[in-house]
Amino acid sequence: MTTESMPWSGGTWTAPPVAVSEEGPDLLVTAAEGSDAWRHTAYGFVHDDAHALLAPLADPGAVEVSFDATFDQQFDQAGLVLRTDAETWLKAGVEVSDRALQVGAVVTLGRSDWSVAPVQEWAGRQVTVRASRTGDAVTVRARVDDEPFRLVRVAPFPAGVPVTAGPYCAAPTRAGLVMRFRRWATGPADAALH
Template structure:
């Protein structure tokens, strides 16, 4: 148990939604190589459905929180990593960092039948350790992120069906290229955040 109330999860605690190209445990870290063309999106604007992102998921209690840390060490178009919280193929969210429009962007995609996408550029996060946290309580999920030991910033407060069981954990995907390798540093779960602010 850590001092933030979260308990580290072994990588073996999860099951892959779609198998990555390669998975290697390197000491306490997990190195995941994404398959070219992997992604998670439903309909909005692009008109397609992709449901083959590499998410390593385990059941998350209600209420509860999940936190994932990884090194931001890539610059391929639409390369991404972070956490996923998933009830089914039409009800999920992913949050983390995606390389888009020439720079790292921190954000979230919330999918309730159709996907949406919110992002903000974080060019100074490149080459550093990112931590993403999702806290589920009642009918909502609160998403926060930070770099290194800086304070968490609020990314998103979104609706999410209260009655659906979910699984959560780290994810990555590489929509446009081969060769993305993500070093995941930590996966932890614990109690939901006590307050929004």
Template sequence: MSIQHVDWSSGTWLHPPVSVVPGPGGDLVVEPAEGSDLWRHTSYGFVHDDAPALLAPFPVGSAAEVAFHLDYGEQFDQAGVLVRVDERTWVKAGVEVSDGQPQLGAVVTRGVSDWSVAPVPEWTGREVTVRVSRAGDALTVRARAGAEPWRLVRLAPLPPEAVATAGPYCCSPTRGGLRVRFTDWRRGPADAALH
């Protein structure tokens, strides 16, 4: 199985966004609601589970890629890919603005959320692709800007028996008016190796 384009109509919205507008060249421009987010408890004490995400089945042995333009810059604006089992078990990975700059990272949630980030200011204004690969009991997250080499972002457990979905997500915890331009959604076989 090779990497194949996924039509936007193949997904189902977890939470509908404020607006969804087809863009030029097959892009999809998504506006999340003000205050939308995905988070469970840790440090902040709150639970948010209202970010728009366009999800499709994500079986063991497969990978999903989501590409978008990094042209946003307000605190906690974010976009990327969501892998979801249920409201207590999910992983979001992508680029989130924090402390004044874009940060590549992932939130892994199993009852409670944890968060890891690394600054990527040089990715501003570029197309970013986030790839999640599901093999055995693991979810491998990679990302890159343009055609640069993939960077390993996270290795997280995901039970092989879990029924999961995956696809593009975005949210805007602190403001309204964010618009994210997703440029592609692809799926294919899981990565052959971690390294």
């Protein structure tokens, strides 16, 4: 999987964070309390103020985001976003839910869904999330440190529509979440699902 690093200055924020700074090659992002991304399902609300730093993504194409999983408050989250508009997007990464770190994805095609799996052993380590878009699907993979990627989700996504993609974070339940993003890269889509 050949990728090319994206500069942090190469994207535009969907919702400005409380603070943003660069420390060496890393991007530090302070999330606003109450920030989130969700549409309707089960909870009845719409949130569209997660902090996503997005740039156009080739079709087909892939995006990777690496960050430190050093958060532990309910619904703290970080990863990547693919977005067409307010009703058509995907977020994937790690999130604290029920006092455990979970890897998962939310796919929103008018309404959001959510899938997670526990990865408590990833806490405090560097996580990389990869989303590969081809045709009418996005394949999400994730890994910790230099371990092999594991499949997280194969999700439907509209074919032929422009998409922006990049890193994101949100803090639905608290103030003071500072995320350290290590890398943002793009490249060709995965050659195969397996």
